[in-house]
Amino acid sequence: MTKSALITGVTGQDGSYLAELLLSKGYKVFGLRRRTSTPIMENVEHIKNEIEFIEGDLLDQGSLISAIRISNADEVYNLAAQSFVGTSWEQSVLTGQVTGIGVTNMLEAVRLTKPEARFYQASSSEMFGKVVETPQKETTPFYPRSPYGVAKVYGHWITVNYRESFDMYACSGILFNHESPRRGVEFVTRKVTDAAARIKLGLEKELRMGNLDAKRDWGFAGDYVKAMHLMLQQEYADDYVISTGEMHTVQELVEIAFNYVDLNWKDYVIVDPKFVRPAEVDLLLGDCTKAKQKLGWEQKVGFQQLVQMMVESDLQKLSKYKV
Ligand code: NAP
Ligand code: G4F
Numbered sequence: 088m089t090k091s092a093l094i095t096g097v098t099g100q101d102g103s104y105l106a107e108l109l110l111s112k113g114y115k116v117f118g119l120r121r122r123t124s125t126p127i128m129e130n131v132e133h134i135k136n137e138i139e140f141i142e143g144d145l146l147d148q149g150s151l152i153s154a155i156r157i158s159n160a161d162e163v164y165n166l167a168a169q170s171f172v173g174t175s176w177e178q179s180v181l182t183g184q185v186t187g188i189g190v191t192n193m194l195e196a197v198r199l200t201k202p203e204a205r206f207y208q209a210s211s212s213e214m215f216g217k218v219v220e221t222p223q224k225e226t227t228p229f230y231p232r233s234p235y236g237v238a239k240v241y242g243h244w245i246t247v248n249y250r251e252s253f254d255m256y257a258c259s260g261i262l263f264n265h266e267s268p269r270r271g272v273e274f275v276t277r278k279v280t281d282a283a284a285r286i287k288l289g290l291e292k293e294l295r296m297g298n299l300d301a302k303r304d305w306g307f308a309g310d311y312v313k314a315m316h317l318m319l320q321q322e323y324a325d326d327y328v329i330s331t332g333e334m335h336t337v338q339e340l341v342e343i344a345f346n347y348v349d350l351n352w353k354d355y356v357i358v359d360p361k362f363v364r365p366a367e368v369d370l371l372l373g374d375c376t377k378a379k380q381k382l383g384w385e386q387k388v389g390f391q392q393l394v395q396m397m398v399e400s401d402l403q404k405l406s407k408y409k410v
Contacts, residue, residue: 091115093158096166100269103130105312117158145189151196175235187238205319208246210259222374232366256324263330263373267308268400284401287348289410297362299338302370307388317382330373343394
């Protein structure tokens with residue numbers, strides 16, 4: 088029988104890759120989309136006729152109940168969030184409402200409407216924040232360092248709580264940073280690859296950055312959505328860290344991107360305090376042994392290949408504007 092899935096955040100980076108994956112597996116895919124004055128469809132333009140869109144918002148309980156009713160989803164992937172850490176200091180209340188309470192709104196919609204549906208929550212390595220052990224795994228205590236991280240900790244624990252209280256099949260994927268050509272341009276990887284391409288094409292002269300010493304465990308979004316799907320195909324619901332197990336600095340990211348377009352990054356990059364955060368997460372490094380052993384998940388795309396893929400994509404997108 089055809090399975091159906093509801094994806095919140097379908098227009099985002101992960102939502103679009105997950106929709107592609109589920110469509111390729113024969114799912115009927117429903118996507119929760121916010122009403123916007125101008126549609127934001129770039130990431131799903133190529134599959135928009137295969138997805139059934141339902142208008143709704145994580146802050147509007149009625150629309151979530153309707154979405155579960157309309158989709159009759161066997162699997163619900165809650166990917167929607169105010170997902171940019173930087174903005175979470177400027178819009179801390181909204182971030183708490185959407186990224187935190189929004190998870191309870193979604194869980195309640197499932198519990199009241201189709202409690203047997205399987206539920207995936209997009210938890211984050213940002214919950215580890217000021218890390219208390221390295222590498223970080225499922226049992227590592229959380230120490231969030233931003234309003235976003237705090238909201239994600241709430242979303243994580245409410246998911247565990249619904250699993251334990253109502254016997255729902257609810258999983259949290261604790262995903263480390265994952266990127267792609269579909270990443271929003273405010274995130275550091277895409278900001279750098281977009282700028283390297285612009286500078287190469289004569290469209291920009293410099294790149295203003297924050298903390299170049301921050302270290303992250305960066306993977307490819309296309310690999311990571313496979314883990315989300317695998318988590319909902321197990322006998323029991325559980326939580327899993329998904330990561331590459333490799334850490335790189337922001338400076339290494341900059342070097343790879345600028346080298347790819349034959350430029351010396353030192354000639355263009357300026358450190359600007361405007362992009363330094365009120366509280367920084369200095370390093371994140373994941374240990375995904377559990378996911379490898381229990382889900383059989385593994386990453387395919389390495390860091391250098393990922394950065395080069397993103398620069399190449401930005402060069403292609405921008406080449407028509409070359410001066
Ligand atoms: P993204 O590209 O920023 O996508 C976020 C999605 O959420 C967009 O579709 C956005 O819709 C939607 N959204 C925002 N507010 C909403 C609301 N109030 N109601 C309904 N939809 C709303 O994020 P992503 O990188 O794909 O990440 C997916 C999820 O994984 C997020 O929860 C993120 O926090 C989490 N996560 C991401 C990473 C990572 O490295 N990418 C790592 C760990 C966890 P619009 O298009 O209308 O803005
Ligand atoms: O790319 P970022 O903005 O990602 P961040 O803060 O790690 O959050 C991302 O990953 C989380 C998983 O750990 C997700 F949950 C979250 O939704 C999001 O997808 O910044 C990465 C690092 C930070 O240390 C930041 O301070 O890069 C540093 N950085 C240095 N200069 C910069 C910049 N970040 C941005 N965005 N812009 C800069 O100019």
